[in-house]
Amino acid sequence: MQGNDILSSVQNRVMLYIRKYKMIQPGQKIVVGVSGGPDSSALLHVLMSLRGKLDAELIVAHVEHGMRAQQSVEDAQYVVSMAQRMGLSVYVKHCDVPSYAKEHGLSQEQAGRIIRYDFFRQICRYRGCNSIAVAHNKDDNAETILLHILRGSGLDGLVGIRPVRGDIIRPLLDVSRTDIEAYCAAAGMNPRRDYTNNDPSYMRNRIRLKLIPFLSQNFNPNIVDSLVRMSHILSDDNEFLSMCVEEAFKRSVHIDDDIAVLHIPDFKTLHKALQRRLLRYIISKLKGDADSIEYLHIEQLMAYIEQGCVGQKLTLPADIMAEHGNDKVYIYLQCAVRIMSEPFCYTISVPGDTYVKNGQAVLSSCIIDKSDITDYNSNVSVAYMDADKVHFPIYIRNRRPGDRFMPIGSNGHKKLKEYFIDEKIPRIYRDSIPLIASDHEILWVIGHRLSDTCKVNESTRRVLRLTYKTTGYNE
């Protein structure tokens, strides 16, 4: 192909690809991540040429990784001068990826990625941009797919790199590396070269430098296209399955106080494929991702749900716990439950408002006439007590060993623990249920039952009204 032909051919293909995946809408502002290498230099050049048609504003961002000494600095200079020649704003962040990686126990690859995307998002917010364009190409995609295959991934990995994911767009994802190199040459660009790309200690580099040539020579000259086509078919399948999982989640799970409650009878009606995916989905809802959870762990969790019994616990990596409770399984992060269960105790001001747990809840108290009781029993977060039978001071706190309670209507005290067991209150919730207590006994298990010892009856004159409200405010 002649120089101008390759330029317009790539530009047209990218234009169609942007339209196909609705990457850029007219009037939008786009951060373009540019390393100075061939891919991102070509990306910037292509987007620049399409800027009018797209009606988009471009802003360049570059991270100088501090990894290749003088070369790294020259990369930044190259990007800045390219952007300036094009009349675009350019933002550069200088950082020390190796130190960051060491500090956070990450590989340099991972650390670089985190720092880059953080910076791009920062510029995105600062300049009011709509999305971030990065320069992955078709060969990168094939390499990613192979990487997942070699590690034995599920469908999620086999779908490869997505054209659009959240605020990230990848306009070059359907262009081959060969075409990108030809494009750079035809455009008279002399992009920077990152020689660490040839370092065979990275698996991705070995895939690019050794495996793909080996496969195209011995098996399939169009291996990159075949892999990418496979990923297209699979990504539709994967999308459909994800949709089914979201429906299953709505039907059989609710998340309550950071604890996912899975309804077992509903779960059992699901196909095994959806069960596995639903468990992974629950974990990623609780944790933000399910990266540290492997196939084996999901199998353990499946077996536990099938065979475990009430009270038995399952510990998984990444602080994840599962606990059976009748026809439910509770799945949660231990740290979240630990925070919920931390001991707390506040003396209640009567009358007045008592703020509980950094303002997450408030307990209001006042003394009223018996005739002013309006909504007797209608509300689990309001209680009326015979003020003359209550031994002040009273407290709002969570349970302690030895707590005693005489549920209203019963004929004697029992251990609070026994009350919880009788009422089938799951163990994980027991430490976080707020209680109203005197120095002698529990007066009210908030949300559940009052004590018989302070109940309002015909002889009551003064009434203590307590109202418990969660604020949803958690700092």
Added chain:
Amino acid sequence: MQGNDILSSVQNRVMLYIRKYKMIQPGQKIVVGVSGGPDSSALLHVLMSLRGKLDAELIVAHVEHGMRAQQSVEDAQYVVSMAQRMGLSVYVKHCDVPSYAKEHGLSQEQAGRIIRYDFFRQICRYRGCNSIAVAHNKDDNAETILLHILRGSGLDGLVGIRPVRGDIIRPLLDVSRTDIEAYCAAAGMNPRRDYTNNDPSYMRNRIRLKLIPFLSQNFNPNIVDSLVRMSHILSDDNEFLSMCVEEAFKRSVHIDDDIAVLHIPDFKTLHKALQRRLLRYIISKLKGDADSIEYLHIEQLMAYIEQGCVGQKLTLPADIMAEHGNDKVYIYLQCAVRIMSEPFCYTISVPGDTYVKNGQAVLSSCIIDKSDITDYNSNVSVAYMDADKVHFPIYIRNRRPGDRFMPIGSNGHKKLKEYFIDEKIPRIYRDSIPLIASDHEILWVIGHRLSDTCKVNESTRRVLRLTYKTTGYNE
């Protein structure tokens, strides 16, 4: 591992695997396909050792391929003597795979597979067996998965070899080739070696001999396990998707006279992943398989369903056609429609029965009194005509150019073709609709309308009753 350890270890694992996939039930008879190589020799030995526990009867079958001259004959002798030593019946088929392959335009690999499975099934029926055990192992599975990846397959290919498929069971599918070799050695067997397995002109052999060693050396020493684990996860996903497709098929497709009628509004409610799979499923229902249909063809069909218009046709490979008709798309094999549309014409005996198309249908006629008409108009396959207005002889036939028809209630003749268009009868059906005709005109479009020219009215005396019945018998 010591000799006895490897024997019992493999036997135990195979036993669990057979149970897990419910491969063999007590009292069943199993055909074991034995080539004489290490895999199938080990399979026979393992099944023999488990025969008591399984309570199964074993029958050995061997195909002598006529491909490796004297060696091939010795393979057969080896299998026969092994079976006889074990006291088992053994059936051997001698054949000439290369000639068969040439004759049917197949590769020798394909031809061998067809001949083998045909023979195994023949023995299976002859001896009243329940299933056929074949000796694929874990490495074969990994190789198959890679084969599909290299060709750019969809999920269907990535699931690899199934432990059970129809009447085929694969008890060794979870045992590695290394373990099988060790098993043979420990059992004192000296199985036959097929040196064509080292021929690098077969892609599968290149995968085994070059690619897997390359991958385990450079990327993942447990590549076989990783691939197989991946296929397990994917096969659950695939099974679930297949289930969804079967449901979608029931909802939005019916097959009528070898023509699949796809209801477009229903089709459009489906996720793209299901749409693709449904189309492939329809084709395999019509054709027996969808092997010759590639990704690209399904995409063409998707676009045609989305954008095509009434009357326009789409031709796909393997004789498959699609044709729009209002809110439906007809998908069919051209050959099937061609057979349905072949010209036919039979003179009707009055009174009497006229057999149509090799007995696929029968037309009964008789003359009755007008007062004997019982079910006027209630049945589309019965017609009453004024016998005195009919010009005999009359025929049952399909349409011919120039046919004329005056539908009952209309005020003049029109071309039959126009009638079909007005009634929105899809083109593909028009050639196969049976007609009753005199030498002058069409008297009855069976299943649709009568002619006005011979309708029964107050002046009618003698009535011709015609009854059309399909027999469902198609030779």
